[in-house]
Amino acid sequence: DAGVTQSPTHLIKTRGQQVTLRCSPKSGHDTVSWYQQALGQGPQFIFQYYEEEERQRGNFPDRFSGHQFPNYSSELNVNALLLGDSALYLCASSRGTVGSTQYFGPGTRLTVL
Amino acid sequence: KQEVTQIPAALSVPEGENLVLNCSFTDSAIYNLQWFRQDPGKGLTSLLLIQSSQREQTSGRLNASLDKSSGRSTLYIAASQPGDSATYLCAAALTGGGNKLTFGTGTQLKVEL
Numbered sequence: 478d479a480g481v482t483q484s485p486t487h488l489i490k491t492r493g494q495q496v497t498l499r500c501s502p503k504s505g506h507d508t509v510s511w512y513q514q515a516l517g518q519g520p521q522f523i524f525q526y527y528e529e530e531e532r533q534r535g536n537f538p539d540r541f542s543g544h545q546f547p548n549y550s551s552e553l554n555v556n557a558l559l560l561g562d563s564a565l566y567l568c569a570s571s572r573g574t575v576g577s578t579q580y581f582g583p584g585t586r587l588t589v590l
Numbered sequence: 591k592q593e594v595t596q597i598p599a600a601l602s603v604p605e606g607e608n609l610v611l612n613c614s615f616t617d618s619a620i621y622n623l624q625w626f627r628q629d630p631g632k633g634l635t636s637l638l639l640i641q642s643s644q645r646e647q648t649s650g651r652l653n654a655s656l657d658k659s660s661g662r663s664t665l666y667i668a669a670s671q672p673g674d675s676a677t678y679l680c681a682a683a684l685t686g687g688g689n690k691l692t693f694g695t696g697t698q699l700k701v702e703l
Contacts (some may be wrong), residue, residue: 481633510689519594519679519693520634533688567633574688576621576641581634 479504481570481582489588490558498553498585502570509551510579511543512567520567526551527574555587563589592617594682596694603670604702611665611697613680618658624691625654625665626679634679638665642685670701 482501490496502509508527512520522535526545545551549570555562565586569579593616603609613623622641626634638647638654640663646655653666663680677698681691 483633508689510691512691512693517695519681519695520691522690522692525689533690535690565631569634569691571689576683577689578624578636578639579689579691580636581626583633586631 481568481580483566483568483582483585485585486583487586487588489590491590492558492560494558494589495554495556496558496587498555498566498568498587499550500553500568500570500582501550502568503580506570506572506580507549508571508574509545509549510569510571511551511553512569513537514565514567514584516564523553525574532574558589560589563587592620592682592684592687592692594680594692594694596678596680596697598697599695600698600700602700602702605670605672607670607701608666608668609670609699611667611678611680611699613663613665613694615661615663615682615692617682617684618661619685620658621683621685621687623654623656623663624681624683625652625663626681628677628679628696630677637678667699670699672701672703675700 510525511523514520525533625637640656651668677696
């Protein structure tokens with residue numbers, strides 16, 4: 478049983494560029510959440526997708542957007558990259574949207590130069 | 591706004607010692623609390639999830655407790671081993687907050703031979 482997978486593993490971009498990160502949830506899971514983890518900090522919630530719609534959003538600007546596909550996989554898009562967007566981006570999947578165990582992927586390390 | 595704090599930020603112990611990691615949260619209206627392990631540069635591995643109606647959960651050498659009234663959770667690790675060295679994160683899901691997790695900044699544990 479494959480767990481949560483994310484691609485790419487690492488990414489280097491320059492300021493002002495746009496980036497797309499991808500996530501495939503654990504088998505049987507229908508909900509995907511995205512988190513940003515800066516160095517030395519705990520993960521911060523970006524948003525959550527369920528039934529191809531954004532259901533919850535954290536305190537992140539509109540430069541951060543997402544999408545969920547019919548097969549439950551998800552993308553995170555970040556426009557107009559800033560140096561401060563450099564972080565580990567984590568995807569988590571779960572069954573349903575309320576209180577179930579969340580399983581995290583290995584993350585995508587984004588570096589903005 | 592839920593705030594989660596973990597103390598200590600770092601801990602170094604000799605192999606074989608029993609230890610306790612602390613997590614406190616400001617909003618007692620939590621749905622559940624989850625403990626994770628994170629190895630350097632990696633994703634999060636779920637260790638234990640405690641529902642709000644439970645007082646504790648156990649898995650092998652790990653035991654997590656939850657006291658909603660005092661806003662605290664503890665993770666007890668018995669007979670620590672060098673392989674336990676990692677950062678341990680706690681995260682709270684609020685009632686009515688769906689699956690959104692609010693994380694602490696973690697406790698970095700080093701178990702020495």
